[in-house]
Amino acid sequence: DGGITQSPKYLFRKEGQNVTLSCEQNLNHDAMYWYRQDPGQGLRLIYYSQIVNDFQKGDIAEGYSVSREKKESFPLTVTSAQKNPTAFYLCASSIQTGQPYEQYFGPGTRLTVT
Amino acid sequence: DAKTTQPNSMESNEEEPVHLPCNHSTISGTDYIHWYRQLPSQGPEYVIHGLTSNVNNRMASLAIAEDRKSSTLILHRATLRDAAVYYCILRAYSGAGSYQLTFGKGTKLSVIP
Numbered sequence: 001d002g003g004i005t006q007s008p009k010y011l012f013r014k015e016g017q018n019v020t021l022s023c024e025q026n027l028n029h030d031a032m033y034w035y036r037q038d039p040g041q042g043l044r045l046i047y048y049s050q051i052v053n054d055f056q057k058g059d060i061a062e063g064y065s066v067s068r069e070k071k072e073s074f075p076l077t078v079t080s081a082q083k084n085p086t087a088f089y090l091c092a093s094s095i096q097t098g099q100p101y102e103q104y105f106g107p108g109t110r111l112t113v114t
Numbered sequence: 115d116a117k118t119t120q121p122n123s124m125e126s127n128e129e130e131p132v133h134l135p136c137n138h139s140t141i142s143g144t145d146y147i148h149w150y151r152q153l154p155s156q157g158p159e160y161v162i163h164g165l166t167s168n169v170n171n172r173m174a175s176l177a178i179a180e181d182r183k184s185s186t187l188i189l190h191r192a193t194l195r196d197a198a199v200y201y202c203i204l205r206a207y208s209g210a211g212s213y214q215l216t217f218g219k220g221t222k223l224s225v226i227p
Binding site: 004035040041042043044045048058088090092102103104105106107108110 | 148155156157158159160163201214215216217218219220
């Protein structure tokens with residue numbers, strides 16, 4: 001089955017540590033996205049990538065970094081510079097960004113930093 | 115950014131139709147209207163999208179007002195599995211060959227057995 005996988009489902013870290021969230025897709029999609037969701041809120045865009053080796057900042061990129069070395073993978077690093085890292089993180093992909101295609105979302109990673 | 119307005123919550127009885135409204139009075143001519151839904155602790159799921167004409171798919175129907183300032187998502191027979199937060203989103207062109215989704219808080223739909 002094609003889809004998006006995110007791991008782990010739950011992640012716990014101490015304050016001051018960097019942490020990397022995994023996102024893999026086998027849909028052969030060019031575009032990938034990272035969103036953050038806080039309780040009772042909608043999703044906010046962190047970063048997106050239109051093609052391999054290219055990515056753009058979203059609305060709340062500060063304190064985050066990404067890479068896109070392979071078409072299938074778009075890992076997100078939450079750095080110690082992110083002031084409020086505890087949140088639900090969602091990865092998504094779409095055929096491309098240049099048309100209003102639907103986005104397919106992964107199951108999410110819930111990150112707790114104490 | 116184009117904005118949408120949705121009721122915070124709605125209730126429906128099981129097996130009855132549900133009409134979820136969305137206002138988007140500042141919509142521009144190139145904005146697509148997308149609907150997604152999110153079950154608790156899961157990623158959002160695409161439901162339907164349209165530009166000007168009404169649209170139907172296996173999940174729902176989308177009715178778009180003639181002036182495009184509002185739209186309605188129609189679930190023809192609500193089931194318990196349809197209980198979720200429904201997001202109405204204007205997928206706007208954000209430059210550099212890219213369309214983005216901007217999520218609001220959505221409408222929480224409760225389905226009563």
